[in-house]
Amino acid sequence: MTAMRPFSFASFASGLTVLALGLAANTGFAASSRASTPQVEAELVASAAAIRPGDEIQLGVRQKIIPHWHTYWVNPGDSGLATQIGWTLPEGARAGDIQWPTPGRFKLGPVVNYGYENEVTLLATVKAPADLQAGGRFPVKATVDWLVCQETCIPQQVELELTLPVQAAGSSVGPGSPLIEQARTSLPIESPWPIEARAGKDAITLRIAAAALAAHPPGELWFYADQWGKTAHDAPQPVTVVGNAIEIRIKPGDEPLKDAETLSGVLSIRDGNGRVQGYRVATPVSAAAGAIAAAPQTAESADLGVGMAVLLALAGGLILNLMPCVFPVLSIKALSVLRHAGHDRAQVRLQGLAYTAGVLSSFAALGAVLIALKAGGAQVGWGFQFQSPPFVLAVAYLMFTVGLSLSGVFTLGSSAAGIGTSLADKPGYAGSFFTGVLATVVATPCTAPFMGAALGFALGQSAPVLLAVFLSLGLGLALPYLLLCFWPALQRALPRPGVWMERVKQALAFPMYAAAVWLVWVLAQQAGPNAIAIALGGMLAIAFAAWLYDSSRNAHVFARHGGTGVALLTLVAALGGGYAGVQSSVANAAAPATATAGKHAWEPYSKARFDELRAAGKPVFVNFTAAWCITCLANEKVALSDASVTDAFRQAGITYLKGDWTNQDPQISAHLAEFGRSGVPLYLLYPAGAGSAPQVLPQLLTPSTVLSAIAAAGPATASPKLAKE
């Protein structure tokens, strides 16, 4: 507030007439001073008839405003300007900020203003110096600037003067203007109820734990934020009763509150008798995570979010078809359609449906597992399954096996996994179903980084919503193949079958091998170098089993059963041995990759180190990552290890902490949850200053996004010079 800003006597832009009447009241000393403009009559009044050394008195500027016009509150809303008072006081005296009565709202089309109509008295406390001489005078001058608007606005300025006699300390002082007492009753008071605020994505929820209000919700209720940009002034503020409390949903404005910043303003409640009472609110907004998990959403906003998430999931599912891990599987399936296109439409359609059913049941199963884990209170995030080394090993084996099959080392029977099933042999609906399952399994490594937003949202939602999002993702994955099966025109658009199909199939084995190589690398991060040997040994065994199975299948009965038996045994040994070996090497594995931090530009994240840096007010960049997260690795490669970025970190004195979530880490999970996240990546830049709020960087980084975040964090500590009115 600039109420005490020294004022220079500028001429007026609009050239209006200000009639400063300066009427001294009839009895010499108890002077009140008035001034009028065509719209506003102003008067300066005091809470006492005289002042004594060291006294604290209240001065008030009353504005009487003609009908339909208004002046403004400390936060004028979308337009307008708060009234300002510049005080000229005797030496040693000090005036405090304006104490603002509870405001009202004025709507002009899409523009909403906060202010006063008819009449208002703005109070300020003035403290007299202790060395005031009794018998002297205490002259006060107030230069008052306001903007008064109906639809058009006029800036006006008046000067008001008042002189109080000075009395000896301890003497009795006569009463001042009754207007002061009246004005005090219109000031907002301390709230008798606990008030808390949670910041969600689209709304701030203000919770007032008032049983009486919950029992009889007031007719009219409005939260006036006292700073511009924190709330949208024009958006409705729906009120819901939640148990013994009421909750107001408030739309954030153009400069929303960051976590832990204080929401301050006035809650205005109009009771059944039409009386308005304001309550002061100043409460830090709590972490978004709490809001997402605990906020009882109104049906309307939840629907909106769910709709978006479901659509997003559908799009994500479609894109999954292009992923290096899924693409080969589907191509094989498509090739088989191709081979039999035009044969039996009904059968082709049923194949498509069986495949879709396979995908959807797998996604439903995944969703169910997540729901069960959540119900059990586990700290899960999407991609959680990749925190389990045996799971990573199993998927690596699977990729490798599928690759072998594509390379032609062996052919699986059409009733089993159904890779390259021959539709001519039998319908093989089960095969199609399992292709769907397989597609889902191989798709999961890709889902984690790509579907972060929708899945993160789904994880915070109720079970039905979570299932809806997962099924939508599945539908997206199944859609292209389903369309192909149902739309003969599409089939005809495909190239003619031929020997090339076999070549394509073989070529597609290589992405599968590549995926297996990547997973073995992930495994090495999780379980140490021994795990590599175990995984590769297991793959060797699988390759041997596959070869043995295939070469003995056309031999006579005895050899065939023998071959299959040995192959099965080898396979079991590979799986069992791999599982046991990986488990034990996890136990033995030294600290993960972060142990080698010394030579890097970053330090390993730990809660203790983080807290220490923050307590010291040091700027910190936190990167939460995992070896199985492709996006994370890409970001580190492209942006975070870029020389310009590491230089900028060094120059800005930013400590770069890297939190590795490759394996489950409750400290990191908790930190992610603070930001409403259930998975990685998450990038946070905490500017200097112990209590500073972090910037959350986007999930896809470029050097320039990081650099601009650093630039923004730098000057932000010396916050932008916005004049506060």
Place this chain on the structure above:
Amino acid sequence: MPFALARTLSRRSLFKLAVATLPLAAVGSAHANAEIGQPAPAFTAQGADGKPVSLAAYKGKTVVLEWSNHDCPFVVKHYESGNIPQLQKDATGKGVVWLQVISSAPGKQGHVEGASAIKINGFRNAAPSAVVLDPDGKLGKLYGAQTTPHLFIVDPAGKLVYKGGIDSIPSTRKDDIAKADNYVKLALADLGAGRPVAHASTKPYGCSVKYAD
């Protein structure tokens, strides 16, 4: 997409595309208003000289949108002092397109016909690239313009990079101009130097835009 098999589209580029599109889809929600970092809403409106003005025509150039109402005391402050005319001259001199937008509805303060809009600009030495007439308030509401003045800056790629006030001291006093941080000047300097705009969203101040009731 299996049927894309025979095409030459490289899988890597598809992969990149997939990486790039999803997070955008997550952010690009159904907001009608202009948002920082998002593509500025496209528009074609009537110019005061009778020619249509279209944002798309200025692709590749920085565009400033300035909401104005010549009778509003806040606008008067910045025109009589020469502040906005000078900004307009400096900006257009550097190839920036400056569009002055008048959203006052007929019968409301600040509403003018094209010819008078140009005449008024002559009186006050204003030098925008063009004056846009928006008597039905469509453009104003599309951008969420609330005050006069209210400024928006669109970068050469068509993204909104600034919205807010002309400067940091909301008042009608001319001598505050020198003390204030001129956000528009700062933003244009940031853009010129290839830096991200430091204060991308600030508090607009002024009279309310006089939209139709």
